[in-house]
Amino acid sequence: MKAVVYQGPNKITLQEMPKPSLLEGSDAIVRITKTTICGTDMAILKGGVETVDAGRIIGHEGVGIVESVGSGVRRFKPGDPVIISCITSCGSCENCRRGLPSSCVDGGWILGNTIDGCQAEYVRVPFADNGLYKIPESISEEVALMLSDIVPTGLEVGVMNGDVQFGDVVAVVGAGPVGLAAVLAVQFFSPAEVIVVDIDEHRLDLAKQVGATVTINNKNNDAVAQILELTNGRGVDVAIEAAGHPLTCKVVQEIVGVGGRIANIGVYSQSAELHKESLWVKNITIRMGVVNTTTIPLLIKTIQSGKLDPSRLITHRFPFAEALLAYDIFANAGREQAVKLILNMDKASVIEAKVYQEDELVNLIVQHVMAQAK
């Protein structure tokens, strides 16, 4: 089967790999129909995730059809259309039973990290009864794919950890896929204002379309002053950090008001300062973490009822054969106006899969940009 394989810092290949097989009774093999690239995959590509070894199939977000199940799988059978959670959980270890499957001692975020992942024609999903969710007929595969990681992450780690209340003033700092997912999810709680900060005008436009009431371009580094002015010096009730950078970490600390909450979603590859000397007196709560994806069933219901539409985060679609081109486009997300890219695993695109040379990639990108311009 074809798969995207990490080959060490700054090198991935689209290549032939052995098809996975059932190893445990609780496993399922899923034939991937759609997968996508996450910011975390870009961090892996840059060599920023030490647990990922060369030779690993990457990707932790996917939807597909169950191909086979182990003897212990009760809830799924071959032919079922499923969402694959980015979190693997045994359901019985101490952390799983405490409601923290993201810290499962036999799981957590392992797909496309310490075990082979979803950017492949087939993937082995351990503890399938806990890690798979059936896709109802009324929900498209593309929309379902947004529930593998980004929408639950925006909701659980941003909005719910931020304890957003009716009438709150909320700021989301960083309008990448997960920041925008938080903007979508925060609408469930009827905040008074949703202020979104980024330096990319296209992403700020999209933020407006999915529910931001105010957008601020921080290219001049004056977002803090603008937010304090907007709130009459009071600051915001909830500051959601969704970029994982020391600068955005500083911004959320400076805009949070008395009794406010900081919810950190961003993944940091370097340390960031925490200014307790100015925060302590304001009675601030700070939370951070990894998504548990326990909200997937609720999100499925809200999509079915028409209250949530994550399809608006999808900007690009590629056949799987062009996976490396998609990586290039995602790496230049600002220039390419890319948010969430879908990789379609239809048969034709897999057969044509090939490894591109540098100049071929440049040509493909030019063609792609021209096509988008039309």
Ligand SMILES: [Zn+2]
């Ligand atoms: Zn992801």
Ligand SMILES: [Zn+2]
């Ligand atoms: Zn567990």
